[in-house]
Amino acid sequence: MPVQQNNQVDVKSWKLAPHVEALKASIIREILKISSQPGVINFAGGLPAPELFPLEDMKLATADAIDKYGAACVQYSLSAGIPILRELIAKRATERGEATSMGNILLTSGAQQGIELMGRIFLAPGDYVLVENPTYLGALQAFNFYQARYATVEMDDEGMIIDQLEAQIKKYHPKLIYTVSNFQNPTGITMTKERRVALIEIAGKYGIPIVDDNPYGDIRFSGEPVPTLKSIGGDAVIVLRTFSKVMAPGIRLGWMNGPVPMLAQVEKVRQCADLHPNALVQHMVYEYVAAGKLEPHIEIIKDNYRNKRDVMMETMRNEFPEEIKSPVPDGGMFLWCELPAHVSAKDLLPKAVELKVAYVYGEPFYPNGGGENTFRLNFSNAQPDAIVEGITRLGKLFKKHI
């Protein structure tokens, strides 16, 4: 029997802050509700492959952490995160060419909190953030809370079109440049080295921090590695990273790699939000990584995702009309598709769901509108046979409507 609250209070008389009233709920949440109906092949989400989560190793690492650190791994702890894990992350970054000390690392509750903290310290109402067009929807939502506006730079197969950058900076004076430089969500595109060098030069000229949201960077399964923005730009770049895509997202652990004076400010505004990152999970992840288990696990993920991407693209080649364009992602979890200009991916979605297959249409990833003919496919979560079946169904739909 449902329980009723016993006093009748007119909650609607409670006044929310005006900027909160104005916030819209995530369109992706709505799509996920539709697409998570039983029997729907779901390319709409952004979920890592659950069959790869290192469950037994995480169980072991938790037990090891409790045995080794005792009460310390569940007591109140430091706002920036535990020193042993910050040191280990700094060492790994330095080995990859990003000169990093423990003081440059602040642990976050997933990379999403990293984005939130960037909005939290940098943005006043009406401030501009410069973003790729399209860009990660979760970043737009985080910045929207701070009443951000957006200056956009278009994308091509080499990433952000740098030729547009300086004019946008001069026009909008953005407080931040936000990029997903590797295997971008939603397009899967990776920024070339030349573009990275140019981005850092121009941002430096105007003194604008670059936020490189890099959740997928370790999952390159084809093509040649490109130097990270941090390895080129040093202190000019704030990197947001996460264990979500290489271990598991439900443990909510990521980190920020940035200049020490800025991290002192981040620590201040983070402490009043949630005191500190989960101490038990930090110790667990430390034990897992220190035992050398992460690197071989990443290789397993790469093999799995490469195969799934190949299956999806092969099926698309066979089943999609030729008019649909799709850049090949060399890593990450997403494939981006462009329909002919007159076809609306949003209008076709209900028809796709009737066929028991779902994608996310592209519009919400364009902060200032556009992208009506685009959509995103996730290839990491479904199994290969479901990928073949789902893409085949979509192919039939598109053939009918193009």
Place this chain on the structure above:
Amino acid sequence: MPVQQNNQVDVKSWKLAPHVEALKASIIREILKISSQPGVINFAGGLPAPELFPLEDMKLATADAIDKYGAACVQYSLSAGIPILRELIAKRATERGEATSMGNILLTSGAQQGIELMGRIFLAPGDYVLVENPTYLGALQAFNFYQARYATVEMDDEGMIIDQLEAQIKKYHPKLIYTVSNFQNPTGITMTKERRVALIEIAGKYGIPIVDDNPYGDIRFSGEPVPTLKSIGGDAVIVLRTFSKVMAPGIRLGWMNGPVPMLAQVEKVRQCADLHPNALVQHMVYEYVAAGKLEPHIEIIKDNYRNKRDVMMETMRNEFPEEIKSPVPDGGMFLWCELPAHVSAKDLLPKAVELKVAYVYGEPFYPNGGGENTFRLNFSNAQPDAIVEGITRLGKLFKKHI
């Protein structure tokens, strides 16, 4: 060898949001730095007793959760928290007289995130929050980020002095009433039933939500239980609770119990901050509580804290000058002390640290100033012999300076 970032960027040229520049770092953090020097008996912090953390049971519960729920306990999850834990929390609340459904419960990263989320949905710059004077410093810090101002109501041994409430509401039109009704931090005082009824009536008259921050409510070790604000006020009251004080704080898991329409708003602004609460910890805590382990553990905590409080108060009676007043707390973790009006607890702190004992002076708990002659002692963290030694040292200091 310390690693240097390789590019010299003038990070100071980066412009933070003005309201962030204006934020002060926590005074308590500074005090904790001083007081955590080796050999200092530390009554300054607010740490639960580490010797009581149910480490083996948490290890078991983690293994059980992974075995039972598999990938689901580390995959992306719902922003409000997992249904089984929300349901269990609702059932426990209902059993205690707070009619609650699963839809009333939203899991948070500790009660601190609950406070943050209240600021996040309700406060625009310059809005007033009505608080007890003194009040929990962490709440002031969370609300300060949103540029709150404070209307205050004084405290006596029965809690918030309700006679002052209506005049303050009329003068300042607060958006929220924030109270720590049980074993308040910092004073240890519990609001009487009469005051609770009056608070709910007056808040209801003006349509102002009451936020009852209740981290210590389960830890009553003496005196008679008082009905919770929620059990009297129903939907008029938003309750913030946590597993920090009854299991362990480092797992960062708390919850909010509030009206459904408001929680929909909270979910929206929480999702863009950190997506969802830690799924692994939620499943672990569910297994622990569902196995019936929490209730007996709370009894162990009560016995331990009652004894520590008794040791501390007994030593204070023997060693402190009679002029120092201190209300007896019936639960929680804190003892509040009032020196004669002319004595500054802040000025005496460095002398206390010289004697290798630390407390927190009261000023930071008063949002609009005052309380120079007050200080807070934590009795949950130190062992009884250290409590005797530390209070004896403080007694010598106070005898000299009063």
